[in-house]
């Protein structure tokens with residue numbers, strides 16, 4: 673790959689207790705690439721994602737981000753205000769529970785419009801127009817723009833969250849179990865939508881999931897975590913079809929065995 677990595681993570685560590693958290697995580701991610709992070713419950717997937725997104729501080733390590741202006745920035749070394757600005761302008765987050773990524777007390781339109789206003793957009797008509805367009809893009813009825821998130825179903829709320837996360841045209845998206853807790857059919861439609869948006873917008877994505885089928889569908893590359901450490905990494909098909917580490921073999925066989 674000739675293009676610069678958009679994200680390069682070196683030695684990222686956050687330990688709550690030995691074996692709990694993430695330890696010495698290294699990977700790089702290129703524009704347009706989807707990296708899946710898999711592992712059983714408690715393996716440190718969310719801790720890694722939270723460290724990347726600056727929701728929690730790391731003990732040590734480097735998170736180098738290649739920004740829109742072509743500069744290399746160590747996210748861990750930025751002042752909090754600078755980091756917030758960069759996250760707001762260039763990164764997006766999709767949480768497992770839509771209410772974590774939405775503001776439940778404002779309308780669907782306001783949920784999509786707010787990040788635009790935070791990034792300096794002021795023209796009400798244009799913001800509303802953009803919000804309606806995004807509602808259509810995520811297959812929501814744009815006539816429901818003034819309704820509150822609580823009036824939408826779980827799957828619809830997740831679509832709304834995705835619209836809110838993508839409306840500012842971020843370059844990098846962090847997703848934590850975006851389809852977890854949804855019905856299988858709703859999940860399948862949402863995965864289709866995500867796949868389509870990721871390829872259309874050439875997004876770089878880190879997606880945490882315990883569901884290997886989701887990883888197979890969305891991610892080109894996988895990281896397998898156990899007790900906070902990466903035990904295996906590689907192309908998704910390679911890792912899932914020919915796992916090398918005994919832990920990955922166990923993970924893969926556990927979903928194949930009825």
Ligand SMILES: Nc1ncnc2c1ncn2[C@@H]1O[C@H](COP(=O)(O)OP(=O)(O)OP(=O)(O)O)[C@@H](O)[C@H]1O
Nearest residue numbers: 688692693711712713714715716717718719720882
């Ligand atoms: N705030 C915290 N304080 C103390 N320990 C924590 C905290 N957050 C996570 N841990 C511990 O760190 C380990 C990794 O947790 P983490 O949530 O990252 O795992 P996970 O792989 O995302 O699990 P799941 O799939 O169940 O969400 C667990 O042992 C957990 O108990």
